[in-house]
Amino acid sequence: xxxxxxxxxxxxxxxxxxxxxxxxxxxxxxxxxxxxxxxxxxxxxxxxxxxxxxxxxxxxxxxxxxxxxxxxxxxxxxxxxxxxxxxxxxxxxxxxxxxx
Numbered sequence: 001x002x003x004x005x006x007x008x009x010x011x012x013x014x015x016x017x018x019x020x021x022x023x024x025x026x027x028x029x030x031x032x033x034x035x036x037x038x039x040x041x042x043x044x045x046x047x048x049x050x051x052x053x054x055x056x057x058x059x060x061x062x063x064x065x066x067x068x069x070x071x072x073x074x075x076x077x078x079x080x081x082x083x084x085x086x087x088x089x090x091x092x093x094x095x096x097x098x099x100x
Contacts, residue, residue, distance in 0.1 A: 001041070002063045002099050004072070007055035008090035022089050023047045023057060029081040030059055037075045039068030055094065066099060 010019060027045035034043050046058040063072060072078055 002066050002069065002097060004061045004063060004069060005058060005096045007053075007058040007094045008086070009056050009092040011089060011091050014089055019056075022085075025085045026057065029085045033072075033075075033078055033081060036077045037072050039064045040072055055092070057090075066097075069097060 010022075014022070023045075024047075027047060030045055031043045034040050041062045041064060043059065043061045046060065049055065049058065061072075063069060
């Protein structure tokens, strides 16, 4: 099993009042990829990390195997969700993949 963790910070120009709405849209659209993207087993969107964290939001996913990572990254539904609901609003992306 492969774990794929991605974290982002909101762009500085994103107003605080918009963040809850944006988080809901990100969560709905990213977690909906389970069952659409081959090999993607789970997707959990972290909307409210502890204040001790370094990023504003995160996506924690599991995939069947390492070769599913590029399939996930390039899948049209993932690209659409990321380009529409995530990338326009975030910066400072961090990613960690590991296998267990």
